[in-house]
Amino acid sequence: RCTSFLTPHTSVYLAVSRNPVVTKGMSSCLYECLCEAGLERYYTHFTAMGYLRTQELAKLSMNDYSILGVNSMHDRKRLFHLIQIIKAVQEEEHDCSASSGQAQTSSLNLWVEREKTGPRPHLDFVSLSNKGDQLNQDLESDRSAQLLCVNRHQDTGCTLLDSTSPVDQLHTRHFVKEVQRFPEGEDCCSMMFMPNNNSRDSEDIEMPNLHKIIHVSGYNYGLPHSVLRYFCNQVWTDTEKIRVCVRKRPLGAQEERRGEVDIAMVEERKSVLIHERKEAVDLTQYIQQHVFYFDEVFEETCTNYDVYLKTTYPLIQHVFNGGKATCFAYGQTGAGKTHTMIGTSQNPGLYALAAKDLFKELKTSKPGSRLFIWISFYEMYCGQLYDLLNGRKRLFAREDGNHVVQIVELREIKVDGVESLLEVISRGSKGRSTGASGVNTDSSRSHAVIQVQLKDPGDFVVGRISFVDLAGSERAADARDSDKQTKIEGAEINQSLLALKECIRALDQEHAHTPFRQSKLTLVLKDSFIGNSKTCMIANISPSHVATEHTLNTLRYADRVKELKRAVRTSSTNYTGIVRSPSPKRTKETPSKSWGEKTALQKVKLGFPPSHCVAQSAKKPKSTPSVFHPSNVPLSSTPKGADKNHVSQEIPKEIWLGHTTPIKGMFKTGCFGVKKNGGRSNDKISVIKSLLHDFQTEASHIGGRMKYEHKKSQVQEKQSKNQKIQAVYPIQKEIVSRSRICFTDQTNKSDSICKESAAQCLENGLHLHGNRSESIVDMQLLQKERERHLYLYHQQLQQLQQPLLLQQKKHIVQAHCEQLEEMLALFEKEEDLLKKLNISDFKDYVAQLEQIMILKTKCIRNMQGQIHCYQMSPMAAYDG
Numbered sequence: 075r076c077t078s079f080l081t082p083h084t085s086v087y088l089a090v091s092r093n094p095v096v097t098k099g100m101s102s103c104l105y106e107c108l109c110e111a112g113l114e115r116y117y118t119h120f121t122a123m124g125y126l127r128t129q130e131l132a133k134l135s136m137n138d139y140s141i142l143g144v145n146s147m148h149d150r151k152r153l154f155h156l157i158q159i160i161k162a163v164q165e166e167e168h169d170c171s172a173s174s175g176q177a178q179t180s181s182l183n184l185w186v187e188r189e190k191t192g193p194r195p196h197l198d199f200v201s202l203s204n205k206g207d208q209l210n211q212d213l214e215s216d217r218s219a220q221l222l223c224v225n226r227h228q229d230t231g232c233t234l235l236d237s238t239s240p241v242d243q244l245h246t247r248h249f250v251k252e253v254q255r256f257p258e259g260e261d262c263c264s265m266m267f268m269p270n271n272n273s274r275d276s277e278d279i280e281m282p283n284l285h286k287i288i289h290v291s292g293y294n295y296g297l298p299h300s301v302l303r304y305f306c307n308q309v310w311t312d313t314e315k316i317r318v319c320v321r322k323r324p325l326g327a328q329e330e331r332r333g334e335v336d337i338a339m340v341e342e343r344k345s346v347l348i349h350e351r352k353e354a355v356d357l358t359q360y361i362q363q364h365v366f367y368f369d370e371v372f373e374e375t376c377t378n379y380d381v382y383l384k385t386t387y388p389l390i391q392h393v394f395n396g397g398k399a400t401c402f403a404y405g406q407t408g409a410g411k412t413h414t415m416i417g418t419s420q421n422p423g424l425y426a427l428a429a430k431d432l433f434k435e436l437k438t439s440k441p442g443s444r445l446f447i448w449i450s451f452y453e454m455y456c457g458q459l460y461d462l463l464n465g466r467k468r469l470f471a472r473e474d475g476n477h478v479v480q481i482v483e484l485r486e487i488k489v490d491g492v493e494s495l496l497e498v499i500s501r502g503s504k505g506r507s508t509g510a511s512g513v514n515t516d517s518s519r520s521h522a523v524i525q526v527q528l529k530d531p532g533d534f535v536v537g538r539i540s541f542v543d544l545a546g547s548e549r550a551a552d553a554r555d556s557d558k559q560t561k562i563e564g565a566e567i568n569q570s571l572l573a574l575k576e577c578i579r580a581l582d583q584e585h586a587h588t589p590f591r592q593s594k595l596t597l598v599l600k601d602s603f604i605g606n607s608k609t610c611m612i613a614n615i616s617p618s619h620v621a622t623e624h625t626l627n628t629l630r631y632a633d634r635v636k637e638l639k640r641a642v643r644t645s646s647t648n649y650t651g652i653v654r655s656p657s658p659k660r661t662k663e664t665p666s667k668s669w670g671e672k673t674a675l676q677k678v679k680l681g682f683p684p685s686h687c688v689a690q691s692a693k694k695p696k697s698t699p700s701v702f703h704p705s706n707v708p709l710s711s712t713p714k715g716a717d718k719n720h721v722s723q724e725i726p727k728e729i730w731l732g733h734t735t736p737i738k739g740m741f742k743t744g745c746f747g748v749k750k751n752g753g754r755s756n757d758k759i760s761v762i763k764s765l766l767h768d769f770q771t772e773a774s775h776i777g778g779r780m781k782y783e784h785k786k787s788q789v790q791e792k793q794s795k796n797q798k799i800q801a802v803y804p805i806q807k808e809i810v811s812r813s814r815i816c817f818t819d820q821t822n823k824s825d826s827i828c829k830e831s832a833a834q835c836l837e838n839g840l841h842l843h844g845n846r847s848e849s850i851v852d853m854q855l856l857q858k859e860r861e862r863h864l865y866l867y868h869q870q871l872q873q874l875q876q877p878l879l880l881q882q883k884k885h886i887v888q889a890h891c892e893q894l895e896e897m898l899a900l901f902e903k904e905e906d907l908l909k910k911l912n913i914s915d916f917k918d919y920v921a922q923l924e925q926i927m928i929l930k931t932k933c934i935r936n937m938q939g940q941i942h943c944y945q946m947s948p949m950a951a952y953d954g
């Protein structure tokens with residue numbers, strides 16, 4: 075018994091009762107109104123708050139939304155529009171009654187009853203709230219008609235137009251108001267994402283400006299959108315090595331109670347839109363929208379099973395085919411990593427779902443091929459490994475003769491069914507290191523790895539899938555108020571996550587070198603980065619506005635993991651004239667040269683590169699990209715691969731004008747200190763070559779340059795002494811063993827005994843102590859030992875990082891100087907342009923001016939990118 079009104083373009087509805095009976099009992103009208111808006115589930119909230127009639131909704135301010143429990147952006151938008159319509163109806167009613175001199179009771183119902191009858195059209199509220207673009211289009215297309223209507227309306231005073239129904243006119247007026255208030259291209263609903271709009275009525279709120287940033291890959295570095303990666307893959311392909319997905323969790327009950335607002339919107343399972351509230355220097359508020367694209371984006375309603383089907387399930391067959399697979403859950407603490415990876419017995423995580431399918435597959439596999447499933451479960455805490463299936467026994471990772479990293483004495487358990495597997499893992503989960511962080515009181519402070527291996531009866535590993543529940547990615551800045559231990563943990567976590575990102579990218583881009591030695595995490599997962607391996611990364615995000623910064627950091631991290639791979643490959647398919655680096659590891663068939671490959675020794679001034687320069691640059695051997703310089707992004711001044719047959723065919727030449735910071739200095743390539751000497755032992759030379767290459771590539775990563783120089787001189791020294799050279803691996807951030815740490819202080823015997831027992835305690839795990847008081851003492855000892863261990867670790871880390879940090883700072887300052895130079899050159903150009911301005915040839919002037927503006931923007935973006943890299947680096951956080 076309701077009538078709703080649907081404007082042809084905006085799909086906004088108004089549901090008001092036209093039944094006189096209902097008019098008396100307005101609460102049911104309220105319910106129907108809410109039903110129409112899809113907000114009926116809040117009906118009880120409204121009534122509980124004393125809002126029983128539709129008109130009363132007009133009194134609601136934005137601040138009341140949270141009190142009413144309307145927290146999701148979607149619902150807030152709907153409620154907002156509903157209120158706007160009610161207000162507009164009331165205004166109109168008021169105007170009409172004033173002009174006709176009729177005294178009318180304030181009733182939407184009566185007004186509507188007079189005007190409109192007929193069937194209720196089906197309402198599509200979704201298009202309003204969900205699709206901002208659509209809305210803008212609609213507003214755009216309605217704009218002229220609406221303005222016209224208003225003019226006519228003004229001409230005729232309060233007389234209603236024949237061609238439009240009063241209610242439509244009402245809408246017209248309402249939307250003209252909207253159009254006027256929301257500038258073109260802006261989402262009128264964006265204000266809904268602004269949490270806690272301090273009791274200002276929605277009518278009075280000045281609409282914030284809206285800025286949209288589309289994150290196409292990494293920091294973009296001013297690349298044109300024509301090189302966007304193409305997101306068409308629905309499933310894993312054979313050649314695809316990595317998939318990056320995002321999972322948004324729902325707002326928790328507590329978060330809702332606290333009035334937190336959902337700022338993340340998933341669009342078509344491919345992109346996620348984040349609304350960030352910002353304040354400009356002039357204190358005006360605005361909203362920055364960030365759009366990120368991924369292989370798959372899971373919204374809050376998706377279950378673990380949905381996630382499993384799209385991410386892990388396709389890997390099962392790969393494992394049976396003898397491949398290796400790794401699934402990572404990355405994200406801020408409390409974002410849902412453990413929920414996704416490990417889950418609970420009621421809601422099993424990815425590993426359990428995968429195990430189910432593995433067992434199923436085992437049953438159906440060929441009768442002759444007898445395979446068994448073995449599992450292991452360990453964690454990495456502060457660079458140390460602990461066996462979670464063996465009372466947290468300390469473990470050590472060693473490389474064997476074949477350069478395969480083995481975790482010595484890691485306990486592996488053979489399981490014969492899903493139940494036993496779940497039981498084993500849930501037992502192990504209890505032993506994980508947790509602690510309070512600035513964000514979460516029960517945060518995993520370690521990386522946990524569940525390894526499921528397929529083995530034949532001879533203990534030969536046929537396939538392996540690892541599930542990694544990473545520690546919270548929140549930056550050390552969060553730990554500002556925390557104790558030293560938490561800070562150190564944070565620094566360690568950040569460092570390993572950075573290393574992980576580098577490894578995943580190297581794996582994806584088929585780099586000759588995978589920098590797995592950068593952290594313990596990547597070292598033990600080395601096997602997952604080489605050979606026939608596939609990786610799936612799930613970036614977990616929280617929807618709350620409180621976590622906006624972390625959410626954006628997570629998305630940026632994920633975005634950088636999967637950079638412009640497809641675009642690069644597409645654009646480099648024609649390229650053949652590459653002189654490759656003499657890296658012994660690079661396979662000769664490597665078909666492409668990535669954009670990150672620097673043309674060493676070159677520093678080209680701003681402007682179009684001369685053709686000889688381009689040709690030359692294409693032929694230069696590559697040097698290894700820096701870790702802060704994404705390998706496939708043209709960060710250096712020289713256009714990468716700007717060969718005639720290469721990129722220039724697909725990408726307009728102009729884009730190379732966007733030269734970014736030129737990299738000064740040089741990375742040498744080739745084999746240092748090794749002359750081409752047929753008389754030398756080939757073995758020896760190849761060892762040196764390989765060693766040098768390792769150092770060389772290692773050097774391109776954080777602080778690697780220093781290590782490289784150091785090692786290079788060592789190697790050259792050894793070589794000059796004509797000693798037999800063994801393959802030595804780069805210095806690793808090894809923790810000083812407990813025996814060395816704890817027992818140097820001999821002065822206090824009792825202390826020494828304490829430490830010894832603490833060490834013992836740590837070695838055997840806490841569970842072994844039966845006596846309670848003993849346990850307490852042991853706990854204290856353990857804590858002491860842990861603190862001391864962390865202290866030493868911290869010192870080591872500092873020693874290692876100080877020079878690197880300095881290096882990094884220098885790099886930033888240098889980049890800044892260069893950026894300034896470039897900007898000055900552009901200013902000069904601009905000045906020149908103004909001087910030569912010829913009004914009759916204004917087109918040319920504008921074109922040139924535009925070109926300069928593009929260059930400036932690119933220049934600034936590049937610098938911003940570098941600053942961001944620096945801020946995101948664990949060392950910077952450590953420094954802070």
Ligand SMILES: Nc1ncnc2c1ncn2[C@@H]1O[C@H](COP(=O)(O)OP(=O)(O)OP(=O)(O)O)[C@@H](O)[C@H]1O
Pocket residue numbers: 322323324326374376405406407408409410411412413414514516517518544545546614
């Ligand atoms: N998709 C989801 N659906 C429902 N609840 C979820 C979801 N994801 C996470 N949660 C809930 O959010 C809370 C935090 O999740 P979880 O412990 O998995 O976070 P985390 O990222 O592993 O945190 P930490 O890094 O601190 O260990 C848990 O109570 C969990 O049940």
